[in-house]
Structure formats: C-alpha cells, structure tokens
Amino acid sequence: MDPETLSYRLPRTVVPDKYEIRLEPDLINFTFDGEEVVHITVAEPVRQISLNALDLEIFEAFLTNSKGATVKPEINLDPENERVHFAIKAPLEAGTWKLQIKFKGLLNDKLHGFYRSTYKDARGAKKIIATTQFEATDARRAFPCWDEPDFKAVFRVTLIVDEGLTAISNAQVWGEKLLSERGKKEIGFKDTIKMSTYLVAFIVGEFEYTDVQIVDGTPVRIVCPPGKLPLAKFAQGIAAHSLSFFNTYYGLKYPGDKLDLIAIPDFAFGAMENLGAVTFRETALLVDEKTASHAELERVADVVAHEIAHMWFGDLATMSWWNGIWLNEAFATFMEMLAVDAWKPHWKRWETFGMSRASAFAVDGLKNTRPIEFPVRHPGEAQAMFDVLTYEKGASVLRMLEQYLGAEQFRRGIILYLSKHKYSNCETTDLWDAIEESCKQPVRQLMDSWIYQEGHPLITVATGASKNEIKLEQRRFLYAADSDKAAEETLFQVPIMVRAKVADDIIYKKLLLTERSTAIEFDAKPDWVVVNEGGHGFYRVSYSPELLQSLKNNLNTLAPIERFNLVNDTWAAVLAGLTPLSEFVQLAKLLREETDKNVWTVLIAAMQYIERALGQPDAGKRVSDQLSEFVRSVASPAQKRLGWEPQAGEDELTHQLRGMLVGILGTLGDDAEVRTKAAELYEKYKNDRTSVSPDLAPALLTILAQTGDERRFNVFLKEFKEASNPQEEDRYLYSLAAFRDPQLLTKTLEKAINGEVRTQSAPYLVRAVMHNTAGRDLSWKFVKDNWATILKLFPNNSITRMCEGVSALVSEELLNDTGDFFIKNEPKQGKKLIDQHLEKQAVAVAFQKREAATLKTL
Numbered sequence: 001m002d003p004e005t006l007s008y009r010l011p012r013t014v015v016p017d018k019y020e021i022r023l024e025p026d027l028i029n030f031t032f033d034g035e036e037v038v039h040i041t042v043a044e045p046v047r048q049i050s051l052n053a054l055d056l057e058i059f060e061a062f063l064t065n066s067k068g069a070t071v072k073p074e075i076n077l078d079p080e081n082e083r084v085h086f087a088i089k090a091p092l093e094a095g096t097w098k099l100q101i102k103f104k105g106l107l108n109d110k111l112h113g114f115y116r117s118t119y120k121d122a123r124g125a126k127k128i129i130a131t132t133q134f135e136a137t138d139a140r141r142a143f144p145c146w147d148e149p150d151f152k153a154v155f156r157v158t159l160i161v162d163e164g165l166t167a168i169s170n171a172q173v174w175g176e177k178l179l180s181e182r183g184k185k186e187i188g189f190k191d192t193i194k195m196s197t198y199l200v201a202f203i204v205g206e207f208e209y210t211d212v213q214i215v216d217g218t219p220v221r222i223v224c225p226p227g228k229l230p231l232a233k234f235a236q237g238i239a240a241h242s243l244s245f246f247n248t249y250y251g252l253k254y255p256g257d258k259l260d261l262i263a264i265p266d267f268a269f270g271a272m273e274n275l276g277a278v279t280f281r282e283t284a285l286l287v288d289e290k291t292a293s294h295a296e297l298e299r300v301a302d303v304v305a306h307e308i309a310h311m312w313f314g315d316l317a318t319m320s321w322w323n324g325i326w327l328n329e330a331f332a333t334f335m336e337m338l339a340v341d342a343w344k345p346h347w348k349r350w351e352t353f354g355m356s357r358a359s360a361f362a363v364d365g366l367k368n369t370r371p372i373e374f375p376v377r378h379p380g381e382a383q384a385m386f387d388v389l390t391y392e393k394g395a396s397v398l399r400m401l402e403q404y405l406g407a408e409q410f411r412r413g414i415i416l417y418l419s420k421h422k423y424s425n426c427e428t429t430d431l432w433d434a435i436e437e438s439c440k441q442p443v444r445q446l447m448d449s450w451i452y453q454e455g456h457p458l459i460t461v462a463t464g465a466s467k468n469e470i471k472l473e474q475r476r477f478l479y480a481a482d483s484d485k486a487a488e489e490t491l492f493q494v495p496i497m498v499r500a501k502v503a504d505d506i507i508y509k510k511l512l513l514t515e516r517s518t519a520i521e522f523d524a525k526p527d528w529v530v531v532n533e534g535g536h537g538f539y540r541v542s543y544s545p546e547l548l549q550s551l552k553n554n555l556n557t558l559a560p561i562e563r564f565n566l567v568n569d570t571w572a573a574v575l576a577g578l579t580p581l582s583e584f585v586q587l588a589k590l591l592r593e594e595t596d597k598n599v600w601t602v603l604i605a606a607m608q609y610i611e612r613a614l615g616q617p618d619a620g621k622r623v624s625d626q627l628s629e630f631v632r633s634v635a636s637p638a639q640k641r642l643g644w645e646p647q648a649g650e651d652e653l654t655h656q657l658r659g660m661l662v663g664i665l666g667t668l669g670d671d672a673e674v675r676t677k678a679a680e681l682y683e684k685y686k687n688d689r690t691s692v693s694p695d696l697a698p699a700l701l702t703i704l705a706q707t708g709d710e711r712r713f714n715v716f717l718k719e720f721k722e723a724s725n726p727q728e729e730d731r732y733l734y735s736l737a738a739f740r741d742p743q744l745l746t747k748t749l750e751k752a753i754n755g756e757v758r759t760q761s762a763p764y765l766v767r768a769v770m771h772n773t774a775g776r777d778l779s780w781k782f783v784k785d786n787w788a789t790i791l792k793l794f795p796n797n798s799i800t801r802m803c804e805g806v807s808a809l810v811s812e813e814l815l816n817d818t819g820d821f822f823i824k825n826e827p828k829q830g831k832k833l834i835d836q837h838l839e840k841q842a843v844a845v846a847f848q849k850r851e852a853a854t855l856k857t858l
C-alpha cells in the first residue's frame with residue numbers, strides 16, 4: 001500500500017477475530033450503552049492499536065491475554081479520521097489478546113449507523129424502532145471496529161431491550177434471560193459466520209412476523225411493524241423461491257442459520273443485505289397483492305431476490321475494498337433477474353430489463369460518464385458507485401457475457417469463484433479468472449474493455465464491398481455534438497450476435513469484434529439483418545438507410561426486445577443529433593399496432609421528453625395541440641384495442657400496458673373521453689380499491705391530479721396520510737407532485753421539508769415536481785432557497801438523486817442557472833452525478849433548439 005492509501009486504511013498489525021458485542025438501546029432518550037470484547041491477533045509488538053469509531057463516547061478500555069497480563073491503554077479519539085487510537089506505554093506483545101471497550105452512542109435520525117425510525121401504530125400512538133444501516137462505513141457509529149470489508153470476523157451479539165420488544169440480529173437467538181427488576185430482557189444471539197462489519201445488524205422494536213417457513217433447512221420469516229402482516233405474503237413467496245433457487249444455482253448452501261426479511265418505516269436505500277437480517281424500506285417488501293400494480297409487485301420481487309443473491313455474492317465472498325462494490329451490486333442485480341425470471345417466466349423479466357439497460361445507456365452516453373470500476377482510496381469515494389452504471393450497466397454487461405459464453409458455462413465459473421473465495425475477500429479480476437478457468441475463453445481481456453473503459457460503442461451496419469456482405473464498425477456513442485473525437489476512438493471487445501434472412505433461411509452468427517471494423521459474408525444478399533440479436537448486448541446499433549428500411553418492412557420478424565432496441569437506439573440518435581426527430585416520429589407511427597409493453601414504455605418516455613423540451617402549451621392548454629394530436633394518433637388505436645377491462649387469459653404485462661396507455665392519453669394526449677372515463681372509475685376506486693384493475697389505478701390518480709383543483713389536492717393529501725399500504729401511500733404522495741396549479745405545487749414542496757413527508761421519500765417528491773413542466777421554475781427556486789435545509793434534513797445518498805430533476809429543467813436560462821448554482825454549491829459527494837445531470841440538461845436544451853420547429857409537423 002502506498003502512503004496515501006495507508007492514511008485511509010487501518011494498519012494490518014492488529015486483526016480482529018471475533019467481536020462479543022453487548023448493546024442496550026434507550027428508545028426514549030435515543031442513546032445506547034455498549035460494551036464489547038474483541039478477540040484480536042497482534043502480529044508484531046505494537047505501541048498503538050487503531051480502529052474505527054465515530055460519534056461514540058469511549059470511556060473505558062483494557063487489554064488482557066491468556067497469561068493474565070492486563071494493559072490499560074490511553075484512549076485517543078480521532079474524529080477527523082473516524083478512528084480511536086489506544087496508546088500503550090510498553091509495546092504490546094505479539095499473540096492473541098482481548099480488547100475490552102465500554103462506550104455510549106446516539107440513536108440518530110439520519111438513517112445511518114444505529115438509528116431510530118418512527119411510526120404511528122393503529123391507535124395513532126408514536127412508536128420507535130432502533131435499527132442499523134452500516135454499509136459502507138457506518139458500523140463505526142455503533143461499536144468501535146475494524147470497519148473495512150476485508151477485516152472479516154465472527155460476531156456474537158447480545159441485546160438488552162424492554163421486555164415487550166422484539167430484537168433481531170444476524171444469527172439465531174441462543175438464549176433469553178429476563179432482567180425482571182429492570183423490566184428488561186437480555187437476548188443472546190449465536191455466533192455469525194466470519195463476515196465484514198458492514199453486514200452486521202441489530203433491530204429492536206414492536207414487530208409481527210409470518211410463521212417460520214423452512215426452505216432447504218433454513219427458517220425464513222418476514223418481519224414487519226404491527227398491523228402489516230397481511231402485506232407480507234407476497235414477499236414470503238419470492239423469498240422462499242429465491243433461497244432455494246440460489247442454493248441450487250450457486251451449488252452451495254445458504255451460509256446463515258436463519259433468514260429474516262424486515263420492513264423498516266424509515267430507510268435510506270431500497271434494502272440492505274445484512275447476513276440473515278435483511279432490512280427493507282416498506283415499499284420494497286410489504287405489498288397488498290390484490291390492489292398492487294404489476295410494477296409494484298415486480299419491485300418487491302426484484303429487491304427480495306437481489307438481497308438474497310447477496311447472501312453468497314457479497315456476504316460469503318466479499319470485495320476486498322470498496323472499488324469492488326460495483327461487482328457486488330451488478331452481480332446481485334443480474335442474479336435478481338435470473339431468480340425472478342425463473343419464479344414467474346410470464347413476467348418476461350429479461351425483456352422488461354430492457355428499460356434498466358436503457359437507463360444505463362442514457363447516462364453512459366454522456367461525456368461525464370465513468371468507467372464501471374475506478375480506483376477508490378477514501379471509502380467516501382465509493383458512494384459515487386451506487387448508481388445506474390454500477391447496478392444497471394454492470395448487470396447488463398454481465399448478461400452480455402453470460403449470453404455470449406452460454407448460461408451453463410457462466411454458472412460453472414460462478415460456482416468455482418464462490419468455492420475458492422467463500423468466507424474471504426477478493427478482487428473483480430478473480431471472478432473473470434474463475435470464469436476463464438472454467439470455460440477456457442479470454443474472459444478477463446474481454447471484460448476489462450467494458451469495466452475499465454467508460455462508455456459503450458455504437459455499431460454501424462451497412463452493406464459491404466459485395467452485396468452478400470455486411471460491414472460492422474464500432475465507435476464510442478456520445479450524445480454531445482461537441483464530443484471529443486479521441487474519445488470516439490475507444491475500442492471495445494464487443495460480443496456481436498447477428499440474425500439474418502438469407503434466401504429462405506434464417507442464419508445466426510456470433511463473433512467478437514475487437515478491431516474497429518469487420519465484415520460478415522453471407523451466401524447471398526440478406527433480405528434483412530438484425531445486429532444485437534436477442535437484445536442482450538450493451539451497445540447501440542445504427543443501420544444504413546437501406547438496411548433500416550428492410551427492418552421497418554419486417555417489424556414482426558423482430559423479437560419484442562429487438563423492436564424495443566430499435567426504437568430506443570433511434571431515440572438516442574435523435575438526442576445525439578444524428579437522426580432527425582421526424583425519423584423517430586415516423587417509426588412511432590409504424591408501431592400503432594404494437595402489443596409489447598416494453599416497446600410502449602420507450603415510446604411513452606420519448607413523448608414525455610418531447611413535452612418537456614418542445615411542448616410549450618398554447619394558452620390555457622395542458623400541452624400544445626400538435627403534441628397531444630401526435631400522442632393520440634399513436635396511442636389511441638392501441639388503447640381502444642385493449643379497452644378498459646382486463647380480458648380473460650390476458651397476461652400481466654398487457655394489464656400494465658393498458659394502464660400506461662390510459663395514463664399517457666389522459667395526460668399528454670389531452671383525450672377528453674379517456675379523462676371522463678378515468679374520473680368515473682376513480683369514483684368507484686375511492687370506495688372500493690378492488691373495483692378497478694390494479695394497473696389502472698396509478699394512471700387514474702395521475703390523470704386526476706393533473707386536472708385537479710385544491711379540493712382534490714386536499715383529498716389526495718388525506719388519502720396519502722391514511723393509506724393502508726406502502727404502495728398506496730407512495731401513489732398518493734407522488735400524485736401531489738402531478739397537480740398543475742403552481743400554488744398547489746408550492747404546498748407539495750413545503751411538505752418535503754416540514755416533517756409531513758418522511759425524509760426517505762421527500763427528495764424524490766421534490767424531483768417529481770421538477771419533472772412536472774408546470775413546476776419547473778418554482779421547484780428549482782425551492783431547491784436553491786432551501787439548499788441548506790435540504791442538506792441537513794435528507795439522507796446523504798439521496799441529494800444527488802433529487803438533483804436528477806435538474807435534467808428535466810429544459811431551458812437555456814435554467815441551464816445557465818443550474819450550472820452556476822452547482823459551481824458555488826458543489827456537493828461533498830457525487831460531483832460526477834451532478835455533472836451528469838447537468839449534461840443531460842444540456843443535451844435536452846440542444847435538442848430543444850434543433851427541433852423547435854418540428855413540433856408543428858408532428
């Protein structure tokens with residue numbers, strides 16, 4: 001380690017083997033008392049032991065060894081470096097020692113470390129939960145520790161809590177003792193496996209839980225605040241499936257001794273993969289199956305499968321340092337798709353993953369993108385890794401590799417990797433080496449071009465020197481017109497899958513493009529050619545006009561994901577100024593008969609983008625007449641075909657499509673008939689949540705909000721506060737950002753900082769108002785005016801996510817203003833993300849200038 005890195009890393013001369021931690025949280029005064037015995041190995045005589053501690057009061061420490069020696073060190077807190085140093089006068093002998101520490105800390109309200117979460121019970125009484133969120137480096141706020149992922153150790157936790165409360169930690173309970181005189185009980189948990197500090201968890205509060213379900217010998221429960229148990233069944237189904245799916249896939253049994261999935265009312269992330277005690281925000285775990293939309297159910301399934309995938313990949317085999325966080329997350333995202341796809345094949349999870357891939361493309365085409373992996377010295381730098389490039393691009397690239405090598409070959413590599421690195425730590429390259437070893441292909445070289453280089457290629461496809469030949473050429477895809485030419489020269493190792501119709505045959509080709517260009521020869525001139533066959537490649541495709549026309553003439557021969565990619569790549573070319581908007585409009589009109597939900601998702605997203613950039617309304621209108629006519633001309637035939645009621649035998653994705661089409665017609669489409677019907681259905685929905693299709697309900701709320709007045713605003717606000725499940729709560733909350741009256745939107749924004757909305761949701765509420773064209777100026781003013789409050793109030797990780805709303809502020813004036821603001825108010829973390837949002841905004845403004853006149857010709 002170089003000296004600079006060393007300043008961020010603890011010395012390796014003293015290593016923890018086991019922690020015995022005893023904690024007593026005080027849920028009234030929001031503090032906790034702690035005591036720990038750390039069994040350490042001292043490799044060489046030392047005069048100082050340094051470990052991590054933050055916001056802890058440490059008032060006693062001593063060392064003992066088996067020979068009976070006792071040493072009382074001097075305690076030196078070092079808050080700046082988040083450490084405590086124990087200074088010892090005479091060098092401490094090498095060997096094993098016990099380090100005993102007494103400390104005190106705060107149950108904070110910042111949703112990190114050991115923190116408190118608040119909710120009201122059925123009778124309206126305020127209740128407190130004490131819970132933890134340690135990743136990346138907040139275990140040090142709960143107990144002094146070697147808070148780096150490769151200091152793996154065994155944890156034995158004891159919690160002292162009020163008699164009436166439930167306490168949960170990573171392992172099973174081994175014993176419970178009443179401390180009657182104090183009205184308390186002491187709960188002892190069994191030893192954990194050897195694991196990293198960021199995976200330790202303690203949760204204390206009033207909870208209910210499902211009956212224990214035994215899955216391949218492991219007890220599984222869903223745990224939630226009282227009254228919410230009826231919402232736990234769906235999660236239990238996917239949890240049991242995932243556990244058994246991964247037991248088989250990884251060829252290695254689940255490493256914990258039980259698995260609890262716990263819903264926490266205040267939670268900064270989606271969920272956290274604490275071994276055996278996974279914590280979730282409520283919307284990601286609890287759901288009413290009867291009234292939830294497909295998207296809401298899919299989210300729960302995804303997150304549950306994702307966290308359980310981590311139990312092996314992340315928890316059992318762990319990255320050595322935070323630069324490896326991307327692989328941890330990308331891999332869990334990839335595995336979540338596999339598990340959900342196996343659970344409900346008719347959800348076509350790999351096809352709907354197209355939208356996730358698209359969101360990664362949207363960032364990765366910016367000049368301000370970053371390589372998937374980058375060097376991380378200070379752990380804070382790793383915060384920037386929790387983004388779409390880690391999760392979605394990372395998972396896309398893994399899927400591309402898996403499809404190129406073959407699913408079984410890929411899996412054998414994973415099994416080898418886990419068997420080599422279980423209970424220990426490793427580097428990204430160890431995974432490629434394991435796959436390479438098992439499948440005998442140059443995986444490391446291939447993956448390095450995707451992991452350490454930023455961006456992705458655009459593959460241009462044209463007829464080659466002879467008419468039987470097609471020529472493929474790669475260059476990096478960038479949105480910005482003033483792109484650096486040198487950047488475009490980047491070469492990737494691109495797994496290319498091709499399907500072509502040649503004479504009467506369908507021909508498949510697979511190749512690895514490592515050079516700038518290559519040619520594929522067929523026996524005759526192909527009728528049509530699909531590049532990125534199957535749709536799993538992380539690259540964009542641009543066909544010559546002739547080849548594009550042949551595909552447009554044969555749209556039905558494309559798989560839905562291939563049509564999705566065709567639309568999405570065309571739209572990206574429009575934003576990059578490579579293709580005129582009119583070309584996209586023409587393609588959209590060809591897709592009126594489209595039945596695939598994903599293709600519609602990208603069409604509808606493009607319509608909304610056009611509105612933000614070009615849709616200046618005529619006086620008194622919601623959007624310009626031209627835009628609403630265009631929306632109706634494309635979406636209306638499909639909506640009429642589907643009707644309002646789900647048909648017998650229809651799949652769930654079609655239910656979802658119905659809701660999407662109604663939503664876009666009732667908003668941007670300005671469709672009077674749809675609006676009237678939506679209002680009618682809402683009257684029924686109000687009294688009986690099961691009276692309309694669950695996939696229609698979110699669209700109804702959006703339409704009613706967009707056309708609603710103050711009276712309706714107050715009704716929706718009340719519904720938000722009294723919602724009976726987390727999904728409904730979210731729907732009504734975000735509908736408050738969809739009203740059009742500036743005064744109502746101002747009220748919505750105020751609620752984000754006045755305590756009416758949980759800080760876990762408030763940043764996203766502000767972002768939603770920024771995406772509303774009627775709230776554009778006032779939401780930006782709100783962010784600027786309240787910046788200090790926002791920084792103080794909202795969870796750290798959410799600030800840059802809120803700022804994503806900047807990309808929707810499409811005007812030259814706002815572009816200048818946002819740029820100036822972030823120069824003066826550079827966020828401590830996530831500057832890269834802010835630069836990305838600003839660049840997206842600039843791309844939109846450039847599109848606005850280029851295509852301003854096109855709207856009239858839609």
Ligand SMILES: [Zn+2]
Pocket residue numbers: 273306307310328329332
């Ligand atoms: Zn994860």
